Amino acid sequence: MTLTATHELAIDIGGMPILVRTDSAEFAALLEDRYGSFINRADRPGGLSRFSLDIDLIPPRTILEDEDVSVRLEAGRWIITRGDFRAEFDPRTGHGWVRQSPNPYSIDGVLRILHSLFLAREGGFLVHAASAVRNGRAFLFAGVSGAGKTTLSRLAPPDAEVLTDEISYVRPAVTEPRPSGSGYVAFGTPFAGELARIGANLRAPLAALYLLVQGSENRIEPVDPNEAARAVLRNILFFAHDEELVGEVFKSVVDFVARVPVRRLLFTPDARVWELIV
Amino acid sequence: MATYIARSKQVAARMLGGEMMIMSPRDTTLFNLNDVGSVIWESADGQTPLDDIIERLCVEFDVAPEVARQDAETFIHELAEHGIMHVSDQPITAEPPRQESK
Numbered sequence: 001m002t003l004t005a006t007h008e009l010a011i012d013i014g015g016m017p018i019l020v021r022t023d024s025a026e027f028a029a030l031l032e033d034r035y036g037s038f039i040n041r042a043d044r045p046g047g048l049s050r051f052s053l054d055i056d057l058i059p060p061r062t063i064l065e066d067e068d069v070s071v072r073l074e075a076g077r078w079i080i081t082r083g084d085f086r087a088e089f090d091p092r093t094g095h096g097w098v099r100q101s102p103n104p105y106s107i108d109g110v111l112r113i114l115h116s117l118f119l120a121r122e123g124g125f126l127v128h129a130a131s132a133v134r135n136g137r138a139f140l141f142a143g144v145s146g147a148g149k150t151t152l153s154r155l156a157p158p159d160a161e162v163l164t165d166e167i168s169y170v171r172p173a174v175t176e177p178r179p180s181g182s183g184y185v186a187f188g189t190p191f192a193g194e195l196a197r198i199g200a201n202l203r204a205p206l207a208a209l210y211l212l213v214q215g216s217e218n219r220i221e222p223v224d225p226n227e228a229a230r231a232v233l234r235n236i237l238f239f240a241h242d243e244e245l246v247g248e249v250f251k252s253v254v255d256f257v258a259r260v261p262v263r264r265l266l267f268t269p270d271a272r273v274w275e276l277i278v
Numbered sequence: 279m280a281t282y283i284a285r286s287k288q289v290a291a292r293m294l295g296g297e298m299m300i301m302s303p304r305d306t307t308l309f310n311l312n313d314v315g316s317v318i319w320e321s322a323d324g325q326t327p328l329d330d331i332i333e334r335l336c337v338e339f340d341v342a343p344e345v346a347r348q349d350a351e352t353f354i355h356e357l358a359e360h361g362i363m364h365v366s367d368q369p370i371t372a373e374p375p376r377q378e379s380k
Contacts, residue, residue, distance in 0.1 A: 225295035226310050233308070243303035247290035250301045254292035 010049050011111065012040035014169045014187040015203070016118055018111065019049040024057055027102045034104040037201040038190045051094045051118075053087075053110070060101040071113055071240040078240070080113050082106075089114060112167065112191060113239050120245045123252045124171035124184075126237040129209070131163040131186050131199075132156055132277075138186035138204040139277055140168050141265065142235045143212035148267065150194040152212065155271045161200040166193030167237060170256070173205065182206050182260040210265035210277075218273045221264040228262035229254050283331070283354055284324030284370040286362045291319075302360045309362075314339060314346075315353055322363060324370030328354075 007028035010017040017040050022028050032039055067083030080087040085106040089096030100106035116126050129142035130149035141152050153165035169187040184206040188199035211231050232253050267273040291300040298311040298319060311319055314335060321331045335346040357363035364370055
């Protein structure tokens with residue numbers, strides 16, 4: 001009989017730590033390296049984490065890269081599949097498992113999907129946006145690939161902390177001791193884009209969301225509320241084929257737009273654009 | 279023969295900037311309802327005959343009955359195609375069975 005040590009790491013994103021268990025010391029080290037400051041070393045089984053995931057590692061195999069992600073609810077359990085992994089998660093117990101090869105991309109995909117599901121129930125969401133904290137307030141910069149999220153992040157001045165250059169994490173501020181004026185809080189995420197650097201593990205009251213448009217000058221323009229809602233919805237990350245939750249995400253976005261200033265940020269790729277972000 | 283219309287209970291709807299915004303969760307299509315659309319939407323209780331709704335439109339928006347009917351029928355047809363409005367020649371008391379999208 002072989003005894004195998006179990007390694008446990010709490011990956012704490014958005015104030016919702018997920019305790020990840022693996023038998024592989026190498027994979028645990030890979031996770032430590034990948035998630036850096038998002039590993040909550042104070043957390044232990046029975047501690048802060050409401051959620052847990054067991055990792056079942058399988059040998060690397062040929063991946064069908066084009067295989068779409070599928071997220072569906074079956075008998076009360078989320079079944080999550082992509083070409084490179086299969087996962088199940090039971091929202092009633094907060095426990096699930098992932099079967100994947102030892103790579104950081106698969107678990108990253110699972111975490112994004114799980115957080116999108118958690119947030120859908122509480123009025124928050126993941127959105128394709130860079131974000132940064134300046135003067136104690138968070139700013140989101142939303143746009144599709146190529147809109148300038150990474151460019152703007154690279155241009156951030158020393159007094160701005162980049163929360164992410166790719167996927168921003170937004171929650172209602174109901175549990176915050178000092179709610180922001182907008183009623184929402186942005187969290188740093190380890191979900192990086194071209195910057196290839198995890199975000200600062202910080203949270204801050206959300207001041208505004210800017211829709212990125214590259215142009216010939218730096219300027220902020222007003223945006224009609226309906227256009228704002230449509231633009232934010234286009235950038236939401238949500239994968240589940242679940243009509244009830246899709247409806248919840250829609251309501252969350254409309255509520256968000258009704259409270260958070262949404263503007264269009266036309267910008268040229270130079271650092272002066274940050275003079276507008278105060 | 280009377281016509282009755284009913285909002286789907288599956289639809290997510292929110293007021294934003296003075297306009298009703300609704301989404302079909304089935305295909306995530308978004309609709310912004312103008313004043314006329316909002317009245318039709320709010321009146322679509324499955325019990326009020328369409329003729330009565332059109333009469334209300336004529337009074338509230340000062341339009342001719344034939345114009346109001348054409349606008350209403352176009353609007354209702356579009357929403358019905360997305361499964362978010364139900365149409366029947368009988369009062370509608372329950373959500374009709376779901377038709378699978380093609």
